[in-house]
Structures are given as structure tokens and as C-alpha cells.
Amino acid sequence: MTADLAIAWATQTERDSSDEVYQARRLDTVRIFARHLQALEPATEIPPEDVLSRRYRRIPPYPYSPDEVAALMSAAGGLRPGIRAATWRTLIGVLAVTGMRSGEACHLGHDDVDLQAGTLVIADSKFGKSRLLFLHPSTIIELRAYARVRDQMVPEPRASTFLVNSRGRPLDKYNIQHTFAALITAAGIQTPPGRRAPRLHDLRHVFAVATMLDWYRDGDNVQARLPVLSTWLGHVDPKSTYWYICKPSRNCWPWPPAGSSNSRTGGQPHD
Template sequence: MSALRAAAGEYLAMRRALGFKLTTQGRHLMSFVRFCEERGADRVTADLAIEWATRTSRGSGNEVYQARRLDVVRIFARHLQALDPATEVPPDDVLTRRYLRIPPYLYSPQEIAALMSAAHALRPALRAATWRTLIGLLAVTGMRQGEACRLRRDDVDLEAGTLLIADTKFGKSRLVFLHPTAITALRAYEHARDQAFPEPEAATFLMNSRGGPLDGHNIQHTFAVLVAAAGIQPPPGRRAPRLHDLRHVFTVATMLDWYRDGGNVQARLPLLSTWLGHVDPKSTYWYLQAVPELLALAAGRLEQQADRQAVP
């Protein structure tokens, strides 16, 4: 094992012990270590870091993505420099950090119904039931797909009508409250699941056709099949619809309802941020400028306020 690989392993273990998950960051850091080893380098240099960050495996020319890759090395290099002064910390102004979030695909209610209908055709029957439940759950709760896949049986309280989202993306937990129709659907799934696997190996609420947990990395392949079967096509020049976009659908629908009922949307947004598990309310406010209909409603609300203030 190279000294650089050993240092990276110790660094990742230390940060994970402090509560950082480092799922993507850890993968990127070890990729950089392999990059250095292939070139016979035994320490971090700025040139190596920049070369690795800009030579992505998929050939992405997105500088924001490349800057994030470089950040992984930069943080590691700062740690390593205290142990090895010869370590070079890559400069932080090499690549742009201007983040451009890609607009989500907003499924219509008819498209969500078509997705669930396509899921019904999957085989075996439990796989179909799991996918219908997953799609419906994401659409009506706004959960992240990973949160739904990790949801444990003990986290689901259908008597109280709540889901406990534990150890989330940012290490926090939250409660999600269920509509009675959602409770009914989850009870039906629970019954079908327990009939198929009375003594399953997995402790997760949602299971695959073999009685194991859903693989969050592979579900996109099945979802792509369902999107095609449902006849859903993105507008020209836009990326393919994702399972994660169901979370956006929930968020936008909630905000649209708030505007239409005349309530104070700004006062409610922190509540929505908490519900979604956003660590920063800016992630929720982004929808106001990303979705034209929301932007129009927000602008209309501001014009009404301005008109009232202008009346003598």
C-alpha cells in the first residue's frame, strides 16, 4: 500500500468517525489516489489535482462538477500538509463555482398515474407492488429516493400515520406525516410483502423481489424502463426524467397550493424546508425562480402588495 493511499484511508476513517458520511467524496478521493499511483506520485501536487479533477471518467466539461472534485482533493491536501509540508494545496480559484441547477422534470398527475400503471406490469408481483409503492410514496411525501430505500420497518408507524426519516443526507432525523390514503396504500403493500416473505432477511420496509433491500444505485435502470413504458418524453434538449424529480413535484405542488389559497408563503417556506430535510432554506427558495408558474404567482403577489401600499 502506498503512503498516499494509507494517508487517505486514515483521513477518511477520521472524518467518518466525526459523523461525515463521505459517500461520494470518499469515492472521489480514492480515485485521485489511484490517479497519483498510476503516475508514480507519492504526494499531492496542485498540477496533479487539477489534471485529475478536469479529466472525469465521463468526460464531463462542467466546471462546477470539476470544481467539486477538486474541492475533495483540496480539503484532503490541507489535512495532509500539516503532516507533510511538501504537500501542495490546489488554489481555490482555478475552476468556477457558479452552480447552475438543472430544472427538474415536473410530472403531471396523469404521468404519475402512467408510471404506476407501468409498474403494475413488472414481474414478479412483489416487484410490481414495491415499485408502485415507491413511486407513490415519493410523490406524496417528497422523500429522497435513498431515504425511501433505507426506510426500516420500525420507522413506519401506520397507526400514528408517520414515517421516521432517520440519519438523513445531513445526519438529521425528521418525521413525515401520512395522508389516510397513503396509510391505506402502505398497509396493502405491507400485507403483500409479508405474504411473499414471512421471514425476510431485510429489515427495510420496501423490499426487492428476492426479499432484500432496494439497491439505490440500480433503481434508475428500472425507472428508465417505466418512463419509456409510460410514454414520457422530456422536452428537446432536456435530460431524461428522473425518479428524484418526484420530490420536486411534491415541493412545487405544495407551494402552488399555498399561493392559490392566499396564505403567507414566505412564512411557510421554513416549514417546507424542514419537511424536505433541507439543511439550507435556500434549497427550497430555489423553486421560486426555477419554476415559471411559481415565479409568476410570486410576482403577482408582490404586485398586489405594491398596489395596496400605493393606495392613499
């Protein structure tokens, strides 16, 4: 086995991926095997360590405008059966106004949603962290409306989660991507040339950036408040939250979009 053969295998993937980080991980697997094989066959070549870059490059998220969030919720209203439409409309809305992860929304239990106190508990989420989120009154109204519809359409759910699918079971955080892709098309949202298709997770990025922009407009000390946003998003520390900030010269975020509103008030999807 030669180094050239190993590199050719690592870079010629079945899906023709051009991601060097992915290719480098494939080459790592070969490198480990080559070290073992060299003990049996001295002619075996071990691929060099610096052939492929391992530098992780985050793909820019899609910056949904308030109008696009509303279009997504409208498209969700056309799903069938009715409980599916109600659940998806609520899922998109709650992600837009809280910035929680889609998996966290799928796992929300009945006891985690306190509509009297206006709070959500994200329990034992990523990195084993738990946190408390506070809801705007308009968001509470929408969640109460969903709970009534859910209880009428699925009086005996098979799940203890707040959001349920058409069979009364929890939403699958992996399968929901297929439905969301269809909603993107139905909402008329176009994927920018050369960019990845918009994701449900991008609503989290929009929330974070919009919140910081609101702070700037209000004249707040954003650096001092960044730990608050980190805690809200469930990050380990503020360093993780810095990934949500792009320099204007990189053109990652064409914000603020026309007609933008204060995301912290819950106004985007519910007004």
C-alpha cells in the first residue's frame, strides 16, 4: 500500500465530497491501518500527517428574514393532517423566538413547559447542561393555542413530549429535516448559488445575531452581555457564541434584513 493510493481513496468518496476535513478523517483511518500493516509488510507507506487540512470551517448559515419565517409557518399550516400542521407551525415559531436547538424542542416534555410562569426548561441537553428560558406573552398565547389543538386531535398521545407528530409520538430530530426541506420549497425560499440549502438549525443562528443587533441598537455593552446569550443558548462558554458573529467583510450575514423586528419579544412569528 502506497501513500498515493491511500490519498486517492480518501479523496475519492462515494458522494464525491470536496470537504477536506472529511477526507482527512478518512485518511486518518488508513494511516492507523498502515502503521499496523507496516509491521507485517515493511514496504507499506504511511500517509504524511500534513496532506489534508483538518481545519474546521463552518458553513455560513442561511439568514432568514422575518417575512421568510412567516412564509415557513404559513407553509407549515398547509400540512396534513391538522395536528401535523399545528405541530410544525409551533415548532418553527418556538425555534425562531427562543433560539433553542431543534432536538431540544423535540424533547420538550409537558412538565418542561410552564405556560403559567411563561418558562421553558431545557433539561440535560448538549454537554449535560440545563437552562431556563423565558417566553414573551405572545409566544405563551400561541403555545396555549397549540396545546388545546393537540389535546383535541390527539387525546391519548403515545408520548409525554409537548410537541407530537401525527401519531401522537415524539418528533424525530433526524426525520424532521425531510419535512423542513419540503417547507422551504413551499415557502418559495431559494438556496443561494453555491450554498447549502437552508436548515431548521439556521433559525438558531438568526435568533443569536438578531439579539446582538438589538443590543447594539439599544446602546448596550454587547461584550458584557455576551455571557447572557451564551447561557441562553446553552453554550459551554462565550467562545462558542463567537461563532455566530461574522465580520462584515466576509458577507456571511446580510443583516439586518428589511422589516426586521425585535426577536427577543417573540414578535417575528406570532404578531
